[in-house]
Structure formats: structure tokens, C-alpha cells
Amino acid sequence: xxxxxxxxxxxxxxxxxxxxxxxxxxxxxxxxxxxxxxxxxxxxxxxxxxxxxxxxxxxxxxxxxxxxxxxxxxxxxxxxxxxxxxxxxxxxxxxxxxxxxxxxxxxxxxxxxxxxxxxxxxx
Amino acid sequence: xxxxxxxxxxxxxxxxxxxxxxxxxxxxxxxxxxxxxxxxxxxxxxxxxxxxxxxxxxxxxxxxxxxxxxxxxxxxxxxxxxxxxxxxxxxxxxxxxxxxxxxxxxxxxxxxxxxxxxxxxxxxxxxxxxxxxxxxxxxxxxxxxxxxxxxxxxxxxxxxxxxxxxxxxxxxxxxxxxxxxxxxxxxxxxxxxxxxxxxxxxxxxxxxxxxxxxxxxxxxxxxxxxxxxxxxxxxxxxxxxxxxxxxxxxxxxxxxxxxxxxxxxxxxxxxxxxxxxxxxxxxxxxxxxxxxxxxxxxxxxxxxxxxxxxxxxxxxxxxxxxxxxxxxxxxxxxxxxxxxxxxxxxxxxxxxxxxxxxxxxxxxxxxxxxxxxxxxxxxxxxxxxxxxxxx
Numbered sequence: 001x002x003x004x005x006x007x008x009x010x011x012x013x014x015x016x017x018x019x020x021x022x023x024x025x026x027x028x029x030x031x032x033x034x035x036x037x038x039x040x041x042x043x044x045x046x047x048x049x050x051x052x053x054x055x056x057x058x059x060x061x062x063x064x065x066x067x068x069x070x071x072x073x074x075x076x077x078x079x080x081x082x083x084x085x086x087x088x089x090x091x092x093x094x095x096x097x098x099x100x101x102x103x104x105x106x107x108x109x110x111x112x113x114x115x116x117x118x119x120x121x122x123x
Numbered sequence: 124x125x126x127x128x129x130x131x132x133x134x135x136x137x138x139x140x141x142x143x144x145x146x147x148x149x150x151x152x153x154x155x156x157x158x159x160x161x162x163x164x165x166x167x168x169x170x171x172x173x174x175x176x177x178x179x180x181x182x183x184x185x186x187x188x189x190x191x192x193x194x195x196x197x198x199x200x201x202x203x204x205x206x207x208x209x210x211x212x213x214x215x216x217x218x219x220x221x222x223x224x225x226x227x228x229x230x231x232x233x234x235x236x237x238x239x240x241x242x243x244x245x246x247x248x249x250x251x252x253x254x255x256x257x258x259x260x261x262x263x264x265x266x267x268x269x270x271x272x273x274x275x276x277x278x279x280x281x282x283x284x285x286x287x288x289x290x291x292x293x294x295x296x297x298x299x300x301x302x303x304x305x306x307x308x309x310x311x312x313x314x315x316x317x318x319x320x321x322x323x324x325x326x327x328x329x330x331x332x333x334x335x336x337x338x339x340x341x342x343x344x345x346x347x348x349x350x351x352x353x354x355x356x357x358x359x360x361x362x363x364x365x366x367x368x369x370x371x372x373x374x375x376x377x378x379x380x381x382x383x384x385x386x387x388x389x390x391x392x393x394x395x396x397x398x399x400x401x402x403x404x405x406x407x408x409x410x411x412x413x414x415x416x417x418x419x420x421x422x423x424x425x426x427x428x429x430x431x432x433x434x435x436x437x438x439x440x441x442x443x444x445x446x447x448x449x450x451x452x453x454x455x456x457x458x459x460x461x462x463x464x465x466x467x468x469x470x471x472x473x474x475x476x477x478x479x480x481x482x483x484x485x486x487x488x489x490x491x492x493x494x495x496x497x498x499x500x501x502x503x504x505x506x507x508x509x510x511x512x513x514x
Binding site for chain 1: 183263265266267269278323326327373374375379
């Protein structure tokens with residue numbers, strides 16, 4: 001038998017709110033540990049050093065791709081944002097085969113997607 | 124050695140895409156009836172039911188343990204569900220073991236079940252699986268499980284010098300084992316050329332490097348030593364359990380290509396069992412993807428030279444430590460909540476010498492390992508099974 005379930009969530013970002021609001025503006029907002037200074041993007045609430053206190057900082061928004069996967073499921077990379085000490089997974093939008101540098105862009109919906117477009121090459 | 128739990132009963136249903144009108148409740152009952160019969164117990168002797176099911180969206184039950192307790196004739200028994208993504212089944216086994224070792228219950232039924240194949244369209248399952256990771260990062264970004272595993276395995280391939288042939292060998296080996304397993308979803312005789320020609324899903328993973336979505340159930344009857352019937356003195360014993368977690372985000376890990384949680388979980392299980400990984404003589408390993416099996420074998424410490432052992436067939440049917448004799452997720456199938464329970468059931472049957480003809484080693488393994496994880500090895504859970512008293 002057929003049964004359709006439609007759910008209409010009203011999601012709250014909680015402690016991730018600055019990060020989520022940053023993405024909506026096309027800004028990579030990271031968390032800097034108040035203890036050791038390590039910068040995490042995506043943000044970690046508790047740093048690997050064990051400290052739970054951190055401050056929000058805006059990164060320049062550029063990133064370098066270290067791993068990339070392509071295929072039917074899309075184009076994604078394991079990337080490091082400039083100024084961050086951790087990597088994150090990002091959707092790569094419009095990247096050519098040799099592109100390794102990108103910049104964050106606003107996502108097309110309200111969801112906190114991390115999307116990179118290739119940076120214009122310097123002549 | 125004093126911390127042991129007997130596996131009195133172990134059973135699996137067929138894993139496949141059901142088209143016969145049966146439901147997860149039927150599969151859970153089928154596996155349970157077979158496990159209780161093997162145990163030689165009456166239902167009334169079961170004091171606790173632990174159910175593994177990954178998602179309410181799959182079963183459309185917020186409290187499946189209560190529904191199954193009713194269906195299975197276990198009213199009065201304690202009943203609850205355990206969830207830990209892909210590791211749900213193994214974590215449910217652990218919950219049963221812990222209940223027995225703590226004295227909370229003497230006889231526990233563990234049932235793993237999920238309708239992962241036939242109830243929802245594949246696209247809906249893919250979206251739900253993307254919520255297995257962090258919705259606020261990977262989920263919303265739209266990255267699939269296959270893409271995350273692909274990003275993880277690339278580093279391992281580079282570091283270990285693995286090739287596409289090594290990935291293909293996992294698919295070929297597991298699905299060849301599945302040809303001797305009457306419960307298997309994908310018994311297939313693949314070639315490397317066929318695998319290389321299958322569609323690219325997320326490089327380096329092609330369709331034939333991926334495990335399927337399956338329906339099915341598995342069940343175990345666990346018991347304290349004092350509750351082992353005389354007729355089941357030779358039942359397999361769970362000797363060690365271990366679980367651990369890693370950062371949920373690949374990028375936050377020191378080495379995104381290494382399944383560190385598995386190493387920690389294995390260390391804990393080996394300590395409890397007072398054994399070393401080298402002593403294991405069979406393993407059911409979580410091969411959601413071909414490369415994940417290799418990453419698992421390395422992280423579990425089952426080899427000091429993983430590439431030599433892979434290419435030398437140490438993990439083949441006749442090897443020193445056969446891996447995924449069942450066919451694994453790749454061949455036997457992957458009804459999520461059932462996976463870990465099925466792996467431990469397979470290990471118990473192997474060490475008792477009761478596994479399928481053609482797959483059962485002539486000399487039953489003294490020790491076998493069931494290895495399961497959720498996420499890209501974010502949650503790891505392993506169980507070491509050993510032999511019982513001589514019959």
C-alpha cells in the first residue's frame with residue numbers, strides 16, 4: 001500500500017547559529033579556540049585540546065582542495081579554508097579538472113551548504 | 124576469560140529486496156523463531172529484548188521494540204531499541220552483553236532488522252543516509268555517503284599504494300563468497316573489467332564497489348554462563364566487545380583516511396578478551412564500500428602488511444584469516460539494523476562449525492571478529508567470538 005509522509009521542519013541552529021548565518025551570507029565563519037588558538041571550520045564546539053570556549057571569526061573565504069571526488073553523486077572536495085587548521089567537505093561548483101582553489105559562495109537555499117566556486121586564475 | 128556471554132542461538136533471514144508482501148515484522152519473527160529454536164529455550168525464559176533499527180523513517184515505528192516484543196510473544200520482557208547508524212546492530216549486541224555481564228538479565232534476545240530496500244525509493248534512502256553524517260554540514264551540503272567514503276579512501280590508496288585492482292578484488296572476493304551463501308542478496312561472479320565499466324558514483328567508487336540496500340533481519344539469543352543449557356555447552360562465547368567514536372567530520376580528523384575509532388574499539392575488545400588481533404582466524408568486516416574493507420583490515424590490526432596480505436589472499440576463503448565469508452555487506456547485503464547482529468551470528472556459527480557448506484572452514488576458527496561501524500567510521504563497534512566448551 002502507498003503512504004506518503006510529509007514533514008515541515010522549522011530547524012533551530014542552536015550554538016551553530018553564527019556559522020549558519022555566515023554561510024547564508026557567503027561567509028566562512030569559523031571557531032577559534034580560546035585556549036590554544038586552533039581554528040576549526042566547520043566549527044568544533046570543543047577543541048581537540050579539550051577547551052569548550054571559543055570565539056567566532058570570519059575567514060577570508062578562499063579554500064584549497066586536497067581531495068576531490070566526482071561522479072553521479074556530484075563534485076565534492078575535502079578542502080582547507082585559508083586561516084583554518086581543519087579541513088571540511090565542500091560542494092565544488094564549476095570546477096575544471098585542474099582547479100584546486102576556490103572561494104565560498106552563498107548557497108541557493110536556506111540550508112547551510114558549503115559551496116565553492118573556482119577562483120579566477122591570476123594571469 | 125570470566126567475562127563471557129554464550130550465544131545460544133544465531134539466525135538470519137535471507138537478505139534481499141523483498142517483493143513478497145512480507146514486512147520487517149515478519150523477518151524479525153522468522154529470525155527470532157530460528158534463534159530461539161537453536162537455543163533450546165522457551166520464549167518465557169527471555170528476560171530482555173534489544174532491537175537494532177537505524178531509523179524510524181525505515182520502519183515507521185517510533186518504538187519498534189515494543190511492537191516487536193508484542194509480535195514475538197515477549198510481553199513482560201524489558202525491551203528497548205539501540206541506534207548508532209550503521210553500527211546499530213553491533214551496539215545492540217553490546218547492550219545485550221552488558222545486560223548479562225551486569226546481572227540485569229540472564230537471557231537476552233537481540234534482533235536487528237530494517238526494511239532498507241523495498242519500502243522507500245532509492246533516492247529517498249540516499250537522502251536519509253546523508254543524515255547519517257552531520258546534517259548541519261555534510262547533509263545540507265548534499266554530499267552522499269559514497270562521496271564521503273570516496274574522499275576518505277583516496278588517502279588510504281595513496282598511502283598504501285592501492286590500485287583499482289585492489290578495490291575490484293574486494294568486490295570479486297566478497298560476492299564470490301556470497302555465491303555459497305543461500306541468504307545472500309548479491310551472489311555474483313564479477314570480473315575486474317565489469318567493475319571498471321560500471322558507472323562512476325564518486326571517484327574512485329563505481330557502482331560495483333558499493334554495497335546494496337537490502338531488507339532482512341538477524342537474531343541472537345545470549346545467555347549468562349549460569350543459564351547455558353547442558354545441550355548448548357558448546358555454544359560460541361562472546362569474549363570481548365569494544366566501541367569507540369571519532370570526529371564526525373572527516374576534515375576534523377588528524378588522518379581522514381584512517382579508521383581510528385576502529386583501532387580504539389579493537390584495542391578495547393582485545394583487552395577484554397585477552398587476545399591479540401593476530402590470533403583471529405576469521406572476520407566479518409564492515410565493507411560498505413570495497414575500499415572500506417581494506418581500511419578496516421588495516422585499522423583492526425589484522426595485518427602487519429596489508430598490501431602483501433591482500434594480494435597474497437591471506438583474507439580469502441583458504442587464507443589464514445578469511446574475511447567476509449558471508450559475502451559481507453557487498454555480497455550478503457545490508458539491511459542496516461541487522462548488519463551487526465548478522466555479523467556476530469555468522470561468527471558464532473563459524474566457531475561452532477555450523478556455517479554454510481563450502482564456506483565453513485574445515486577446522487572451525489577458534490576466534491572470530493565481527494566489525495561494524497556507522498558514518499565513515501564515526502562510530503565503531505567490534506565483538507570477538509570464541510569457542511565454547513568441547514561438545
